[in-house]
Amino acid sequence: MTGQRPPYPTNYYTRLRKESNFGCAACGVPFPVAIHHIEGYEENIVAPLEELILLCKRDHELADDDKIAKEILYGLKKKPFNVDRASHNFSIPQSKQMVAHIGNNTFIETPFPIVINKEVIVGIKREKGQILVSTKFYDKNDKLHLELIDNVWSATTDAFDVRYSERTKQADVWVAIKMNDQEPYLDIKIIGGELHIEGNFYRNGNLYTINKDGVFHIRRNLLTMTGCTLDRCTYGIVIDGEQTIIGAARI
Numbered sequence: 484m485t486g487q488r489p490p491y492p493t494n495y496y497t498r499l500r501k502e503s504n505f506g507c508a509a510c511g512v513p514f515p516v517a518i519h520h521i522e523g524y525e526e527n528i529v530a531p532l533e534e535l536i537l538l539c540k541r542d543h544e545l546a547d548d549d550k551i552a553k554e555i556l557y558g559l560k561k562k563p564f565n566v567d568r569a570s571h572n573f574s575i576p577q578s579k580q581m582v583a584h585i586g587n588n589t590f591i592e593t594p595f596p597i598v599i600n601k602e603v604i605v606g607i608k609r610e611k612g613q614i615l616v617s618t619k620f621y622d623k624n625d626k627l628h629l630e631l632i633d634n635v636w637s638a639t640t641d642a643f644d645v646r647y648s649e650r651t652k653q654a655d656v657w658v659a660i661k662m663n664d665q666e667p668y669l670d671i672k673i674i675g676g677e678l679h680i681e682g683n684f685y686r687n688g689n690l691y692t693i694n695k696d697g698v699f700h701i702r703r704n705l706l707t708m709t710g711c712t713l714d715r716c717t718y719g720i721v722i723d724g725e726q727t728i729i730g731a732a733r734i
Contacts, residue, residue, distance in 0.1 A: 489529050491518065496635050497610075499537045504565035505613050505634075507539035509551065511564040512647050513656060514616065514634035517543050521556045536560050537635065540645045581609050582677040585719070586693045589712040596719035597698075599686045607678060608633070614678055620660075620667050621685045628662060654679070666690065700727075 499518065506513045516537045520530050536556055538546060545551050583590045585605065590596045597605040606617040610633070620629035620643070629638045636645075646659045654672035661668040669682040681693050690701040697709030698720060708720050713730045721728040 491529060495532060495535065496633055498532060499535060500610070500633070500635070502560065503537045503563040506537075506563075506565045507542055508536050508556075508559040508563035508565075509538055509542040512539040513613075514658060515540070515631055515636040515645060515660065516634060517636050517638075519543050519546050519556070521546075521553055521560075533560075539647070540636075579676075581607060581614070583607050584677065584679045586681065586697045586708075587695055587710055588698065588708055588719075590716075590719050591712070591714040593713050593716045593719050595717060598718055598721045599691075600723055602686070604684065604686060605680065614673065614676070616671060616678065618669060618684075620662060620669070622662070622667065623685050623688060623690070625685070625688055629660070631660075 495518070502508075503516075507516050516539050519536050519538045519542075520534060521536060522530065522534045524530075536559060542551065546556060581592050581594070583593070583596055585596050590607075594608050595603050595606050597603070602619075603617065604619055608615050608617075615633040616631060617633055618631045619627060621627050627639065629636060629643055643660060643662050648657045649655060651657055654674050655676075656671075656673040658671045659668065660671075666683050667685060669680065669684070672679040681695070683690060683692050685691070691707075692699045692701060698707045700707050700722070707722065707727055708729055711729065713719050716730040716732065718731040719729070721731055
């Protein structure tokens with residue numbers, strides 16, 4: 484059988500997140516998690532929700548290698564790791580408002596902080612107080628390798644590494660995603676319920692960098708945004724060709 488699997492219905496992500504109480508059903512890691520096919524993946528077919536489960540990258544690989552039995556996975560669907568444990572210990576700290584620090588810029592209640600050529604590169608939202616992150620990883624040839632949609636990742640390659648830790652001195656939650664042997668990476672920290680993002684990413688063959696000094700467009704050697712605070716804008720940094728817009732209600 485050839486071809487690609489059709490996209491999952493939007494409500495699949497929401498229902499699976501709620502089912503697993505916003506984390507890996509096997510170990511409770513909040514994100515990133517992936518949809519695993521308990522009965523095996525088939526191209527061109529969207530499996531029924533009853534055969535799908537959210538797992539972190541490590542447990543997803545174990546299940547793919549048949550090191551987690553199907554019976555155990557179906558048991559975890561009914562009784563996921565997070566359900567029996569205090570949610571504050573195993574989920575992203577809840578927040579009263581959505582605050583993202585991207586480089587040294589602050590975005591308050593701004594769901595689409597970075598948009599390039601009308602495509603959302605970094606998006607955030609809250610669901611029942613939980614912070615959900617969306618982002619896309621392209622290589623320098625503009626091929627999409629990894630997509631994170633509301634903390635659920637989907638990849639066209641396994642050439643990436645995910646490291647996760649919680650309750651460190653630096654952050655409540657710390658997730659580092661890196662494309663192996665390539666420059667793109669994403670460093671996500673959640674401190675006191677607020678999101679902190681740094682990293683490198685490509686789009687349209689251009690390299691962008693987010694660090695403590697701001698957001699940079701490397702090819703144009705341009706500091707796009709630094710030291711700014713945006714409150715209740717729909718869009719944060721909007722890059723469209725040679726034009727850059729800071730703060731917009733619509734594009």
